[in-house]
Amino acid sequence: NAGVTQTPKFRILKIGQSMTLQCTQDMNHNYMYWYRQDPGMGLKLIYYSVGAGITDKGEVPNGYNVSRSTTEDFPLRLELAAPSQTSVYFCASSYSPGSRGTDTQYFGPGTRLTVL
Amino acid sequence: GQQVMQIPQYQHVQEGEDFTTYCNSSTTLSNIQWYKQRPGGHPVFLIQLVKSGEVKKQKRLTFQFGEAKKNSSLHITATQTTDVGTYFCAAMNSGYSTLTFGKGTMLLVSP
Numbered sequence: 001n002a003g004v005t006q007t008p009k010f011r012i013l014k015i016g017q018s019m020t021l022q023c024t025q026d027m028n029h030n031y032m033y034w035y036r037q038d039p040g041m042g043l044k045l046i047y048y049s050v051g052a053g054i055t056d057k058g059e060v061p062n063g064y065n066v067s068r069s070t071t072e073d074f075p076l077r078l079e080l081a082a083p084s085q086t087s088v089y090f091c092a093s094s095y096s097p098g099s100r101g102t103d104t105q106y107f108g109p110g111t112r113l114t115v116l
Numbered sequence: 117g118q119q120v121m122q123i124p125q126y127q128h129v130q131e132g133e134d135f136t137t138y139c140n141s142s143t144t145l146s147n148i149q150w151y152k153q154r155p156g157g158h159p160v161f162l163i164q165l166v167k168s169g170e171v172k173k174q175k176r177l178t179f180q181f182g183e184a185k186k187n188s189s190l191h192i193t194a195t196q197t198t199d200v201g202t203y204f205c206a207a208m209n210s211g212y213s214t215l216t217f218g219k220g221t222m223l224l225v226s227p
Binding site: 035048092 | 125149151157158159160161164204206212213214215216217218219220
């Protein structure tokens with residue numbers, strides 16, 4: 001199993017450009033997450049999904065959009081890039097049967113995004 | 117969501133010294149998870165604590181969950197350079213679908 005994969009690894013965007021960060025997991029996990037990590041600030045949840053067709057906002061959703069058309073894929077869309085979106089973005093997934101809640105989260109390698 | 121405070125923010129030790137990071141919450145936690153992130157890497161799950169007063173060990177790492185389930189600690193005995201990284205605690209939110217991460221404790225170990 002490849003686990004959680006993310007592309008691209010690095011990207012530089014100009015202000016106002018748009019892009020999609022890709023995330024795929026091959027562990028048949030139902031829960032998937034997008035976090036951003038700024039220096040010294042820990043991980044902040046952007047969006048999450050508890051299953052295909054279901055998405056919900058996290059702590060910092062403004063400026064981002066997501067979709068979950070399949071169990072495997074959870075892309076994150078930036079429509080109008082701003083310097084404040086310069087960060088490292090991590091995708092994660094977990095398997096949560098029934099109502100037990102989120103379990104161990106498996107993280108992808110991250111995408112380092114710079115907006116100039 | 118939950119709020120979890122981690123201290124210290126940063127610690128620099130000599131190899132062989134012990135290290136402890138603390139995670140505190142003002143509310144009772146259903147469980148607590150610990151993750152390690154090496155420099156330039158991604159967070160990797162270490163352990164989950166669920167029961168009041170629970171203590172778990174992984175080689176030189178000892179994890180504790182407080183009796184009131186409002187705090188947790190990670191203690192590393194005789195640190196090694198391979199322990200370098202940032203250690204995060206994470207608490208499950210009330211909806212049980214998401215985690216709130218602490219800001220992490222960055223550990224630097226000098227040989």
